[in-house]
Amino acid sequence: MREEERTGAAIASSGKIVPLPHADAPHGQDHLTWAYQTHVTAIYQYIYGRVGNRPDAEDLTAQVFVKAINGMRSDVSVPELRSWLYRVAQTTLADHWREYYAEGAGELEDDVTQQPAPRENPEAVQRVDSLLATLPESYRRVLELRFLRGYSVRETAQELSLSETNVKVLQFRALNRAGRERGRPS
């Protein structure tokens, strides 16, 4: 019974939020649970795509939902809700990066403000592909081997016939160059 109450909120035929089977449950409760359930994976993926590790992605996702619940109204439309969640995610990420570097720690891609589309893994892959395409061959190779194929520094060194130190230097230059490419206004 309780389980049903918890999970009853749903997307109905036209994207509406429909009532629970148990109409006596307070409405705000449905809406929050629904908002959480339908967005948790997308928000997690969005954040993971920007911090690149599980512990940070989990903490930041939890923060986003706690903050979002804070400001949630029950009469918000789904597009509004989504854009709200992505905005909260953005500010949460900006705060996160500020722990590394205090100034200019805004997220590089501010397009979310205009276009709060859900970020999907296929899209993350596409972003990476277009970024790699801007790099010289040797930079692209080292990043592909390390990140996309998961080679260790040693394996990368063998593959590229370089010393391990040189692999790290190449990786350093490649990431810095790629970072500048991403920061460049397009």
Place this chain on the structure above:
Amino acid sequence: MNDDPEQLDKHVEDLLQDRRPERTPLPDEDALRARQTAAMLRAAKPGAGLPSKDFLERMQGSIQELVEERSAQPQSAARPSRRSLLLTGATGIAAGIAAVLGIQQVVKAEPKKVAQGALVVGNGNWKPVKALVELPEGTPIAFRSGAIEGFLIRQGQQVRGLSAICTHMACILNYSKFRDRFECPCHGATFEKDGQPTNYASPLSPLPSLQVKVEKGQVEVFTV
């Protein structure tokens, strides 16, 4: 305190091992951008970036508890629950939860909407997701569009749409061809092709259906 290849590689190794990198202050914006770029590359690796079952369980518990506390005692003091605290990990979410509980009266449901129990959502769009000819008869095909994760099931010239989000803890369901049903990778909940839950310890809601139409051979889904 200059950035150098060794230091950056340490950060990269942490990401590749899915560890939390050390938060050492960085000398400049280039160093920051290099790390943000590394994170983006890391996430593009196949198989990366889906929330774990364990995390979804913890989240569901905490969200549920927040929601319950809010509806049970609207004036409750700023006292984070034990379970909510378990969620927090290394960062200070407890403070956030306390703040949330402190202002609950602000976020209570609007009474006029509660009476009717339904919300009208505007601004949706029809989005083409597949060509009808791509859909096999009777076999659910997964799609993703906007905020919607779903399955399309073709029956002749008709197509039905079902949400692919498990009504237990929001994991994304798989369709098993072998057993001809939807299965949750997290806790093993199963659903028939009509969306009805089967055989689960606690009663689950059926999978919501989605609005789908076929327009000029394209299957379109109403999404937001």
